[in-house]
Amino acid sequence: MKFDLSKISQPTLLLDKERVINNIARMREKAQQGNVLFRPHFKTHQSAEIGEWFRQNGTNKITVSSLRMAEYFAKNGWQDITLAFPVNIRAIDKINEIAKRIRLNLLVENVEGVEFLGHNLQTPVSIYIKVDTGLNRTGVWWQNTELVEAIVSICQKSKMLEFAGLLTHSGHSYRIQANINEIYSQTAQRLNELKSAIKKKFNVPCLLSIGDTPCCRTLESFEGIDEIRPGNFVFFDVMQHQLNVCAEEEIAIALACPVVAKHENRQQIVVHGGAVHLSESSMPYKNGSEHFGFIVNLSENDGWGKSMADSYVRAISQEHGIIQAGESLFTQTKVGDLIGILPVHSCLAANLMCEYLSSDGQYIKMLGG
């Protein structure tokens, strides 16, 4: 038995352990074949226990997106952590505390940040420059060699700052109809141009790191890149599936939701499962409206199967999910049943739920849970 559904009385985040283990193994293998370092992003699962599944697979370097996560995973034995968020200098005390215990890799993207670190760090850290290769969210624009050189130069003058390389997040690969191959080529080319400029002036190592799951998953090889930091792949989700990044069968979490009402005139089912469980992330549905999750049947022995072609989460509020049901789902479903929802964005759903029920019968805690 995968899940003892009879014991589930509240919205519960089910985790198919076999799928997670396979997702981890496949991505790690890909990194090995592509001859790149594998530094998975743990912001998706945020769980010490799931971290152990990575460790068993040979992972020893990780990525996180907040100091809180860095602290949590450092406490759980991770010795080499990249905090992939522009450094928050207000948190220097916590940074010093963590940097004393592990190898901490920080991101900078301005002179103020790196100078502040140089003056206030008590232990050496590795410094990556966050580079904007096209997403336009944050980072030094890849053509701004002047600023990049200024940062490297500050690192070279400081005993606390060891310049390590360039890091980018090509998050524009998440956009619908993005050309993922093209984005990868452009990203790699831009990072390498910048690296050449650095190498002309400085005798430093310069590792190149990328992070988005779409590129990491779909590319055949990682020419010109040294490290990948995908995160979402551990669970995948409907968004990645709709972006053609994963097969639906690879989605490894589903929210089990109790049915509380049925409305025949509009063929809708109301479940306990809303914005505080799934987040408000939505994607376009095939009928032109937006949806907040795909619907699956839950089974004790098999977990969940293929999503239903004619049913979807049409609306959510704080605690409610409104399922627009196909005829067969509507007819079969009774008040008190459980319905499974594949989340649109697994990182945000996991962050809200704080706990998983694994297919091996264990409840798995995460940061904040």
Place this chain on the structure above:
Amino acid sequence: MKFDLSKISQPTLLLDKERVINNIARMREKAQQGNVLFRPHFKTHQSAEIGEWFRQNGTNKITVSSLRMAEYFAKNGWQDITLAFPVNIRAIDKINEIAKRIRLNLLVENVEGVEFLGHNLQTPVSIYIKVDTGLNRTGVWWQNTELVEAIVSICQKSKMLEFAGLLTHSGHSYRIQANINEIYSQTAQRLNELKSAIKKKFNVPCLLSIGDTPCCRTLESFEGIDEIRPGNFVFFDVMQHQLNVCAEEEIAIALACPVVAKHENRQQIVVHGGAVHLSESSMPYKNGSEHFGFIVNLSENDGWGKSMADSYVRAISQEHGIIQAGESLFTQTKVGDLIGILPVHSCLAANLMCEYLSSDGQYIKMLGG
């Protein structure tokens, strides 16, 4: 001093206690003047301590939206709790556990639910029928007197089910350009028509309860209604302000966010403060795009002032907030500063943050924190 900003190093949810106390007092006074029962919804703040501020103001009946909240507030001394969500019969053990300790009021909207309760409850509870007066989310459609009568009839035959009244949530009052007066009149009229039908057949009390903050806040009187259950008013938010339900000066929480980067070419400021802090709730901005929060200056002595006319949160991702800054904000702001964001939807932001820093210097815990 209201807030010791120098001690804030991470995204922190600031709470202006004076504003909260005023918001509570004003709504309670309104209920008293309108001669309706005041049963505030605690799903917005989810905090035992803030609950005490209500208690000090004379509140002794509350509303929650999940059994988890019912359990938490029952443990914190609340003796009369309405769980304003269609009953989840899978959770009957927990329902029985809580019903033994306090007066628990449950919502039903179908025969299956109420029959199940009749057979499985171990302690009597009060039953409200959830009525759909126009929102079309959930509840018995107000004209479906047949189903309502069937439910009342089941209650009458059971020792465990005490029929208490009709409850609705006119959530369509949250829609942009909703005519709140019209929605209220229609809601009250529909509930009263249904009540008349019940009274013709059954000799039962039939309390009428409404819940949306827009109606509760803006109506001058509550003719035809017995109870109000507003929740959001305790903090309000940018959504309520943009719906003309509250003044901006009444918004009682703001997220303090560390500035990590500035991008001059697009006049944007990047803060630590994203979807895991604010949620993804958005509203239309005056320039036609959507926004994820208004921007305020934070001050140690005064908390925060009026939002800036030319700056807003333009985009968010898991941890990042991207602020489109007006010239003066952009020029004044340095990396390492704190910027305040008024959330679009305070219920979801509070649910994510799990903790408040109050203007009296105390950290206030909440459920899950």
